[in-house]
């Protein structure tokens with residue numbers, strides 16, 4: 325009797341370990357980067373989901389195709405101009421997410437060391453306060469194809 329109970333208990337523990345609803349990681353999906361020219365800028369967009377039990381923060385990013393990479397927030401200033409404000413960190417609550425998209429948060433890729441053409445892919449590493457770095461291979465796309473904010477069609481303003 326006691327033996328059976330122990331067996332059932334062990335089985336339940338196994339189940340709960342395997343059936344955990346959370347991934348235990350921060351995951352990125354739907355990532356893409358804007359096309360751009362050497363010495364120009366680009367930007368990367370994605371959705372991040374925090375499947376860990378800990379609140380976290382995106383604190384930066386790096387890439388070998390640019391001289392600098394920053395986290396920016398685009399927003400409308402009081403005089404109606406779109407401006408980009410560098411962010412030291414952006415919170416991603418446990419169980420929550422963060423959307424990086426045109427006209428909002430984005431990974432600003434500054435000073436491209438090569439052309440980024442549609443169909444290329446770049447390596448981008450995300451840095452978090454708590455979670456380990458995440459390195460993504462990000463496809464380059466035409467911003468106009470993605471329903472971006474480009475009202476002027478110049479694609480210069482992430």
Ligand SMILES: [Cu+2]
Nearest residue numbers: 396408432482
């Ligand atoms: Cu920017």
